[in-house]
Amino acid sequence: MKDDGRCLKLFLALSILFLQNVKGGEVGHSHSHSLRDAKVTVRCIERERQALLAFKRGLVDEFNHLSSWGSEAEKQDCCRWEGVYCSNQTGHVIQLDLGYSFQGKMISPKLIELQHLQYLDLVAIDFNGSQIPDFIGSLTNLRNLSLSSCNLVGQIPSSFGNLTQLQYLDLSYNYQLQPENLNWLAALSSLTHLFLSGANLSTVFDWPEAVLNKLPKLVDLRLVNCSLPPPPTPILSTTLYKTNSSTSLENVYLSDNHLTSSIFLWLSNYSTSLVFLDLSYNNLTGFIPDFIGNMSSLVHLDLSDNQIEGANPNSFTRLCNLRTLWLQTNHLSGQLSQLLPRCAQNSLEELYLNENVLAGSLNNLTSFSSLKVLYLNANQLSGKIPESIGQMSQLEDIDFSINSLEGVVSETHFSKLSKLKYLDLSSNSLVLNFHSDWVPPFQLSDINLASCTVGPLFPKWLRTQNDSSQLDISNAGISDVLPSWFWRNFHRAYVINLSQNLIRGTFSNLVVKFTELALDPNYPLTRPQASHLDLSNNNISGSLSFLCDCQYMILTYVNLSSNSFSGELPDCWSDLDTLVMLDLSNNSISGKIPMTIGSLFQMQTLKLRSNRFVGELPSSLKNCTSLEVIDVGYNKLSGPIPKWLGGSFKNLAILMLSTNHFNGSMPSQLCHLTHIQIMDFSMNNISGSIPKCLNNLTTLAQKGNSILSSTHTYFRITHRPIYQENFNYEDDASFIWKGIMRTYKSTLGLVKRIDLSSNRLTGEIPSEITHLVELVSLNLSRNQLTGQITPEIGNLQSLDSLDLSRNQIDGRIPTSLARIDRLSSLDLSYNNLSGKIPTGTQLQSFDPLDYAENP
Template sequence: MGRRSHKLLSAIFILLLLHLKPALGFISRVGDNNMWCIERERQALLQFKKGLVDDNNRLSSWGTEYANRNCCSWEGVHCNNQTGHVLELRLDSCGLRGKISPSLIELHHLSYLSLSGNDFNNSEIPKSISSLNNLKYLDLNSANLSGQIPLQLGNFSHLQYLDLSWNNLKPVQNLEWLSHLVSIERLELSNLNLSVANDWLKVVSGLPKLSGLRLYNCSLPFITPSSLLHINSSKSLTYLDLSNNPCINSSIFPWLSNSSANLVFVDLSSNQLQGLIPNVFGNMKSLEQLILNDNQLEGGIPESLGDICTLCELYLSSNNLNGQVLGFFHNLQGCAKDSLESLHLGRNQITGSVPNFAIFPSLRELDISNNKFNGTLGERIGSLHKLEFLDIRSNMLEGVISETLLSNFPNLYCLELSSNSLTLNFSFDWVPPFQLIDLYLRSCKLGPEFPNWIRTQRNLIFLDLSNTGISNTIPTWFWDMPFELNYLNLSQNQIKGRLPNASSIFSNFAILDFSSNRFEGPLPVISSNLSSLNLSKNKFSGLNSFICSKIGGMMHLDLSSNNLFEGIPDCFMHWQELEILNLAHNNLFGKIPHSMGSLIQLIALDLSNNSLSGELPWSLQNCTLLRFMNLEKNKLSGTIPAWIGERMSSLIILSLRSNIFHGNIRSQICLLTHIKYLDLSQNNISGTIPECLDNLIAMAHKISDVMTSKYFIWNGPEYSFYTDYGSYSDNSVHIIVGWKGNVYEYGKNFGEMRSIDLANNKLTGNIPEGISNLIELKALNLSGNMLTGVIPKNIGKLEQLESLDLSRNRLSGSLPASMVGLHYLGYLDLSYNKLSGRIPTGTQLQSFDPSKFMGNARLCGPPITEKCPEDVTSNVGGSKNHQEDRDAGSKNHQGDQDEFWKCLYVGTGFGFAAGFWGVSVSLILNRSWRHAYFLMLINLKDWLYVTIVVHTTILLEMFHSWRLSQLH
């Protein structure tokens, strides 16, 4: 073949090669990059990008332009240096939205895939992803995925890491598919519903290489001791997190005892562990972190924990640990005392003087808060030079905290001394050696001056100086500090002066509480960064300019108990993020503005104790998320709108007390199925009580109301609202309760109150029988109306009732016998009705003051002095038998029975009189007879008792024979 033929063949070969390269998946290298990009894989990635919304422009390098053609240089893409195949795709927390494209199956060599922290819009995990046979790492954590977990994931025989946590995946029936992941080393399924996956322990124990297991908040089912007999323990585990699973109890300990050899980290917090801390943890000789917070463990610390020489962190807070301090710390004096760096014992019941913590030279974190420690600190902690975190709040500690003591801790970043009897004694020009992030000094003796040393702190985020005796003004330097506070609490002091329009010291979503001080002047212009602002119980004015300043973004606003003397401005369209609004206890007048209906996120509204007038604006029905609405003590008028029940069905507390509402109570009120407190008292409401009240199921069933637990509680140390963003505590949010005959103002300790108060209106008709079905009701007040009819016969079903007031009505008939079942009744008022008959005999009803029954002319029996007609008889023997036989006998022979007893009484009376006078005269006239008579009484007292019994028996037998003769 000639040279020309060779050249032609070469040209053809090159041409074929150029055409074949794309078909084989190659493209030419780009620039100076030595990495090849596979065309097929590049196209798959571009197809994946098409299904996404990239708000943050993180995938800007993913393009078709010449400079961007090499996919190996794209953001998050990593290729093999030799072959150009895509090996890793790392796109976690990129803010991507959309769906996971099936095109990823073209990445045959992919070994690492992380898409966590993005938003895939509740789409499903593609089943095709199981075709990635070389995958070793798969992270889909917090990716907003839904649907079933594809069982095909069990085909990943090379998978070493799997994280499907924090998605919206459907409940998992079983974990059998996991048993095929023979190479898995780290498994994270937190927040998946595994409540029916009874094989979970068997499956994870059978994974031969599993070293890390995290099943936080999975609703894991109970472990029965019998099931453990068929389960092998895992020998490879080093990391174990089973926290926040309420069905995990002490039955887990036997499994742990055989799995403990290599464990380094154990978290069993927020479960149902009970009893003493077992010695099983003492067998974990490699253990570094043990977290048992928030259980029901009792007793003290076992000595075996003190023998773990590797133990660095021990968390035992929020249990029922009790006993003396010395016993606790004596058992930690093994080799663990040298390694221990974090010791958390807060929220237990430990008593005694503060021990000498110098035995723990490595201690960095110390939490003994919310116990019963007493005495002083001083040298007890002075030698802990590595200390970074110190929390001793809510104990019974006393004495002085000096700058000399705190100067021993140059690394301190958190200092919590609140709620003790401590005095802080610092010189004016003291410069601490530390830079704090958290500083909580609530109820410490600090004032009257604002602490000057705080100007040296540049990293503060949380600052609480509430109730510390500060009575001066806030220095101007404070508002120019470089820190960005997320929480500032200066409440319950006597701080005076005006607030500047300061905003630079607050971070986004900051919480500010200046309540209960002596601030005055106009409300300040507040940073839009704030999420919560509490300026209650001061002397501020100028609501109009404040509300209309277009702040926006704020969620919690409390301006109650100030000098706000004006109409409420119609500017709430700028506050659409607001969840809590409290303007109570001011001098506001005029109508409720229409724009308040713009607050569609509102969950709590308190406008009580003002002078507001007019009807409720119809726009309020847009506030469909309301759980708490308090409009009491105003001058509001009109009828109670039907839309309260129709549109605000989530209401838990509703008070319209002390206004001038009129008209009927409409049946739509019964749509408030979550209501626990309903107060319509002291208005001009007329008509009848709706028959449908038994539809108020939150008062009829002892259920845990999701809305209550999510949004607010009443039984904590403060009245707290809970939202998705955190908590908002406020002592100034109150509710007026008619309770046990008095009026109380509740701002805390409200507990699980369930109450209906319709008192002092113009209601007519009967009390609905269905009200007896509200068996969780604790207070019922229908007094001061014009109710007629009888008291419901089944009212005794209200066994939880503690207060019942039906006074000042027109109720008639007898008291239901079922009332004796009201065992918890602490207050009762039935006065001024038309009740009649005997008061039922029971331990509770007879304990009330007779005045609570007065005004019922025909009511009789204890505790009142009025006797019942059947009781008005002689006190001579037989009256009780008469009553019993009368109740049990036949009506046809009632007259005959009465005639018999009449004759018996008369005969007995005459006999007794004749005998008595005959004997008496003889005794008076003859002294020797007197002595003999009384001696006979003394000697024959037993004989007299027997004689009385025998004669009584004979009389009864005579009556029984006579009655039989009459019947025949």
């Protein structure tokens, strides 16, 4: 038995040795085929092994991916190292394929020893602003060279002209590469793929000559975001291609450059070979030329984000293989029918004509039987949506939003649209009229019906939609109770917008407990995803305690304003620390603002206006250093204005504390609010003098271009698998302007104002206030201010409204006031002013009541 055991062990040992020898024969693969199935062991060549070790020393291998590389006895064969591949005939290293996992200190010059290298891929190794080493041009056996996203800078070495066997060259997304010329390209006659996207080629004016005329085998060209200058318009386009111009060019990506329509002439020679053409984000003007219509091989055409005005009659004549046509964001006018590529009726899958100025009615598009994506939004289309669209069974995306479409949309419009996923009919004059028991043939992921007539009853067909990621039925004429099934159906939606309806009911009785929902075995992995929740301008009541159940959501934007919510604020804000915007204005919420509100570190906008809050502003709020808007006006808050308001919020633009019970003086720290545009402390009990340091309010004191709206960018969660997207929202603000309560949004950035009215301020108006040359409105009325109006008041050239009434100001009206041409509202009444009103100006034209009760 012992002998049998020894024999078994010997057999196993020999088997392992045999397997190791076989594995030792795994010597590599070329770019497309592995050579590691070789049957013999090939030890790597010593000088090449040393070169690779020197290269490793130039990397920071934080995650130890190159643990197989070393000098130890068991690591002698570099042909078995991670990312290294050798020839099974010669043992020379022919491929080095690394990338993505490393930081780089340098590209070791020892790599020059790898003279048989055919494939070098170092994609996304960060070489920290190094230059491309000149010696790479000595690796003359290279077929494939990939140094994309390596943070390389400066010139491309002219020695690259020695790489005459190179077929694939990718230097893209090294944004500080700035080649003076591309002359070295002429020698690369075997090149099939050239990727230089992101390099600065702004001074290479002959780039079409270097690229299009000298590379006879080029198949794929990508020069995206290269600041390419427009090529010169050739005198005779027929003389362009005498030399080695490629007849095999298939893919051309030239988007995001400075190209003009002269590029069309340079591309006209490739009318039979091009498959993919992307000229988006350039400066193309005029009409799409006829020769585009001869590109019979073209599958994808992208001319979006230019200034193209239309298409010639033959622009799409022979594009019978076209699958995607992207013409969005141009100046295309006329009828939709003029831009439809009739020859592609059986092949066209995606049609993007959004954000143009197309007019007229929607055509019958049923002949485009393969169409999956149809974007016609943001045009000037009118009339009805033809019922025939319901026959286009391949449609997945429909966007007709922001047009002037009208009429009734019925079940017939969707009769065969079983594949429909995205529907946007918003901002039209459409009436959706479905039978109450209609079951749609589709399951929508995005439902956008804002400003369409959907009500008055809550649409029952929504109950059939179980996997939607976005629902917007705002301003849809709904006057009904929110149904109990709503939250269960839309638990995965990341955008829910039901605002501007007359939805009613007690919220706490209607919402499914999110905790229960998350644990429901019938709904596995159903963590609610709503990150954007807008229920504003309805009649929903109840407490806000449901927010504490939202800890299972990843809320970023919550607008519950203008409802009938009541009770105190729940004290669970530390579980909602992803919030960026919170608007609870115009409700009946009472009690103190809880300290946990200071957990909202990412908060940019906080609006608690027009409620019944009492007590002081919680000191924890100073932790919310990202705040740009604070509006707690029209409450019963009290205590002194906190000094930390001026020190914590370097980006604060709007601070509204009006109509509360704040007392004490204005702290000088408020002068640190260099970005402030609106400061409203009116209708409080603030005493003391106005701080003299107001000239430090930089945004109000420096002339500059005003931004129309106050827009915030933030990330929010989208549908599964969870990832983030960039979204924007615009702030609005409500305040009394010239005696009338107004709300500003699209022009909010223009309304720069300070309102300290109806307090108990004393002392003189500081002359420093006249440094605020961007001020549009200044209201210091109903205080106890004394002294004279500063003579420099005329420096406030942007002033549209000035109210100093009901104070104790004396002296004369300064003549400089007459220099403010924009002044349209003035009230100096109920003061101790004397003398004459300055003559020869618009000051004479104001109502006498504006000067009443002055000596």
